[in-house]
Amino acid sequence: MRAWLRARRRARIRRRPFPAAWEDILRRNAPFFRRLSKEDRAELREHIRVFLVEKRFEGAAGLRITDEIRVTIAAYACLLLLHRPTDYYPGLYTIIVYPGAYVAERVVREGYGIVTERAETRLGESSPRGAVVLSWDAVAAASDVGDCRNVVLHEFAHQLDAEDGSVEGAPALDDRSRYVAWARILGEEYERLRRDTALGRRTLLDRYGATSPAEFFAVATECFFTRPELLRARHPELYGELRDYYRQDPSATSR
Numbered sequence: 001m002r003a004w005l006r007a008r009r010r011a012r013i014r015r016r017p018f019p020a021a022w023e024d025i026l027r028r029n030a031p032f033f034r035r036l037s038k039e040d041r042a043e044l045r046e047h048i049r050v051f052l053v054e055k056r057f058e059g060a061a062g063l064r065i066t067d068e069i070r071v072t073i074a075a076y077a078c079l080l081l082l083h084r085p086t087d088y089y090p091g092l093y094t095i096i097v098y099p100g101a102y103v104a105e106r107v108v109r110e111g112y113g114i115v116t117e118r119a120e121t122r123l124g125e126s127s128p129r130g131a132v133v134l135s136w137d138a139v140a141a142a143s144d145v146g147d148c149r150n151v152v153l154h155e156f157a158h159q160l161d162a163e164d165g166s167v168e169g170a171p172a173l174d175d176r177s178r179y180v181a182w183a184r185i186l187g188e189e190y191e192r193l194r195r196d197t198a199l200g201r202r203t204l205l206d207r208y209g210a211t212s213p214a215e216f217f218a219v220a221t222e223c224f225f226t227r228p229e230l231l232r233a234r235h236p237e238l239y240g241e242l243r244d245y246y247r248q249d250p251s252a253t254s255r
Contacts, residue, residue, distance in 0.1 A: 013053050014046040022048070022071045029068065029140070030075040032225065035253040040082055047078035047086070056094045060133075063099045069136060073097070076142065076152035079225065080160060083247035089159045093130040100137040124151040126158035128167060148227045149206060157221035161214055169213030173245065182245075185237045190216040204234050225250055 026033045033041065051074045059065045073095060081088070101121050123138040138151040164172040169186060173179055190213055196203050197210040204227065209219030223231045224242040228251035232239040243249050 010050050013049050016049055018045045018049065021067065025068050025071040026075055029072040029142075030079075032079065032250070033075065035250075037253070043082055044075065044078055047081050047088075048074045050088055051078055054088055055092060058094055058096045060096050060098045061102065063097055063136060065097065069097055069139075073134065073139060073152055076139075076150060077156045080153065080156055080221070080246065089156070089163075091128060091130060091162060092132060092159055094132075096131055096133045097139075098133070098135050101135050102133070104133075124155045126155040126162070128162040132156065132159065142226075148204065148223045148230075150222045150226050153222045153225055154218045157218040158214065161217055167214045169215075169217040171217070171245070178244075182241055185241050186213070186216065186220070189220070189235060189238045204230055221246075 033044070036044065048071065052070055055074075057065045057070050057073075063069075077089070101123055103119050104122050104125065105119060122133075123135040125133045127133075132155045134151060134155065141147070142150045142152065158167060160171045161167045161169065164170075169190070170179065170182060173182060190209070193203060193205055193207070193216065194210045197207045205216075205223055206219045209216040220231075220238060220242060224239065224246070228239070228249075231242075232251045239251070
C-alpha cells in the first residue's frame with residue numbers, strides 16, 4: 001500500500017471511538033496507563049486502534065483470543081511507540097499467544113559440523129520474519145509492578161531492534177551521531193552486567209541481558225518502563241540513552 005493511502009487509512013482508524021470495555025482492560029491490566037498524562041493516554045488509544053487493525057492474533061494450544069488478550073498486549077507494544085514517528089512494527093504481521101509457557105526447538109551448532117536440536121521452555125520470542133510469540137500467563141503477570149520483567153516490552157524491543165535490518169542491540173536512531181554515545185554507554189553497561197553475572201553479584205537488570213547485546217537492549221527496555229526510578233538511580237547514563245530514544249521519562253510519572 002502506498003504511504004499516503006496508508007496514512008489516510010490510519011488517520012480514519014485513529015478517529016474511531018475507543019470502546020469502554022477496552023478502557024476497562026487498560027485500567028485493569030496495564031498499570032502504567034493510569035500514570036500517563038491525558039495527552040499520552042489519548043495517543044496510546046490511537047496507536048492501539050491501529051495496531052489491532054493491522055496485526056493478526058492467533059491462539060495456540062487451544063487458547064481462544066479475546067479482547068482482553070489483544071488489548072493488553074497492544075497496550076504494552078504501543079507504549080514503546082509514544083512520541084515517536086512510527087510505522088507500527090512494519091516487519092510484524094502475527095502475534096501468536098499460548099496459554100502458558102511453551103516448548104520450542106532451538107538449533108545448536110556444536111562445532112565439527114555437528115548440529116543438534118534442543119527443546120526449550122519459553123515465555124516469548126520475537127522473529128524478524130513477521131511473528132512475536134507470547135505466553136498469556138507471562139503477559140498477565142506484568143500487572144505485578146514490583147517486577148523488573150515484562151515479556152511484551154522485551155519481545156517488542158526486539159522488533160524495534162530489527163527495523164534497521166539486524167538484531168544487535170542498536171535500533172534505528174534518528175541521528176547518526178547518536179550511535180557513538182549509544183555504543184559506548186550500552187556497551188559499557190552490557191560488559192558490566194556480564195561481569196556482575198559471572199561473579200554472581202545481584203543485579204537490577206535481568207541477567208539474561210548478559211547473553212548478547214540484543215538481549216541487553218530488550219532487558220534494559222523492560223527495566224526502563226517497569227522500574228524507572230531504580231534504573232535512573234543505579235544506571236543514570238543508560239537511563240538517559242533510553243529516555244532520549246523512547247522520548248519518555250517514566251521515572252517522572254511513576255511517583
